[in-house]
Amino acid sequence: MFEINRIDHIGLIVDEFEPVVKLFELLLGFRVGSPLVRSGYIGVDMEIPGTKGISIEILKSDKSPISKKSSLINKKAAIHHVGLHIKNLPLAINFVNELYMEALEDERSDQFVPFEAKLRSDSEGQFFHIAPGWKYDSDFYYEIFDGASLHLPNYFLDNVARGIGIKKLNAWAHVSNDDVSLSDWYERLFGLETVYYWNPSPVDYGFSVRTLKFLENEMNVEILKPLKADSYMQKFLDEFGCSVHHISFEVENIDSVSQICDQFRIEVLGLHSGVGEKGKWHECFIAPPQIRGLLIHFFSWEIQ
Numbered sequence: 001m002f003e004i005n006r007i008d009h010i011g012l013i014v015d016e017f018e019p020v021v022k023l024f025e026l027l028l029g030f031r032v033g034s035p036l037v038r039s040g041y042i043g044v045d046m047e048i049p050g051t052k053g054i055s056i057e058i059l060k061s062d063k064s065p066i067s068k069k070s071s072l073i074n075k076k077a078a079i080h081h082v083g084l085h086i087k088n089l090p091l092a093i094n095f096v097n098e099l100y101m102e103a104l105e106d107e108r109s110d111q112f113v114p115f116e117a118k119l120r121s122d123s124e125g126q127f128f129h130i131a132p133g134w135k136y137d138s139d140f141y142y143e144i145f146d147g148a149s150l151h152l153p154n155y156f157l158d159n160v161a162r163g164i165g166i167k168k169l170n171a172w173a174h175v176s177n178d179d180v181s182l183s184d185w186y187e188r189l190f191g192l193e194t195v196y197y198w199n200p201s202p203v204d205y206g207f208s209v210r211t212l213k214f215l216e217n218e219m220n221v222e223i224l225k226p227l228k229a230d231s232y233m234q235k236f237l238d239e240f241g242c243s244v245h246h247i248s249f250e251v252e253n254i255d256s257v258s259q260i261c262d263q264f265r266i267e268v269l270g271l272h273s274g275v276g277e278k279g280k281w282h283e284c285f286i287a288p289p290q291i292r293g294l295l296i297h298f299f300s301w302e303i304q
């Protein structure tokens with residue numbers, strides 16, 4: 001498996017830059033970090049309250065001729081990639097190529113092309129892209145690199161005073177109909193561990209959840225699988241493909257989420273509560289119109 005140093009960033013593609021930066025800053029309590037200029041797009045790193053080493057890159061196409069050809073502006077969903085900083089890129093490339101050959105040994109389809117990791121370069125060094133899943137049918141990807149980052153986000157904890165009261169980033173959740181094979185991919189490539197599986201009756205709920213945990217980073221990936229054709233998860237999959245449905249933040253207090261969202265005229269969805277191992281939990285979602293497709297999930301614990 002890869003030796004992951006840190007989850008470096010989540011890359012978000014937006015249509016309008018300023019409103020999204022303002023939303024992250026004022027509503028979510030993020031800090032504006034370093035500006036980014038890459039071929040075909042411009043952006044800024046936003047620092048996340050209570051979350052070490054990870055930032056959210058907000059990127060916008062610069063509408064140059066290069067960007068028109070790039071996949072960035074063709075994606076429907078907002079989350080474009082997740083950047084992982086690993087220990088040794090050449091070793092990882094060998095590992096991934098061998099693993100794909102081994103995992104796909106039984107593939108007999110003429111149309112199927114095995115994954116081939118290709119190194120690319122930019123101002124931060126070399127990297128490669130890999131889409132989650134054995135069959136490369138995903139609509140977001142992981143950006144794997146081992147160079148020196150130009151910047152690392154500052155770690156800050158003034159979570160109660162700023163915005164909605166975010167304590168930390170907890171997970172990103174993506175949708176797929178192939179959750180078993182996808183968890184196998186995460187386990188074998190990234191060494192993630194499946195820590196939770198919720199598979200309710202399709203009569204009661206429209207999707208199942210598998211939670212996988214990064215071993216040395218306090219972060220989770222969730223795989224959401226639609227359980228029926230008319231569920232909203234299936235509709236999301238039809239519209240946006242196998243891409244990130246939401247990012248999840250733990251907050252101090254769910255009531256202040258509702259109050260602050262009201263001030264920003266952002267509708268709070270799916271507010272409900274339950275009981276878990278740490279006590280009572282509360283959750284809700286927002287789907288800010290400034291960010292296409294992506295939902296933001298908030299949860300809080302009432303510790304007993």
Ligand SMILES: [Fe+2]
Pocket residue numbers: 009011057081083143
């Ligand atoms: Fe990136």
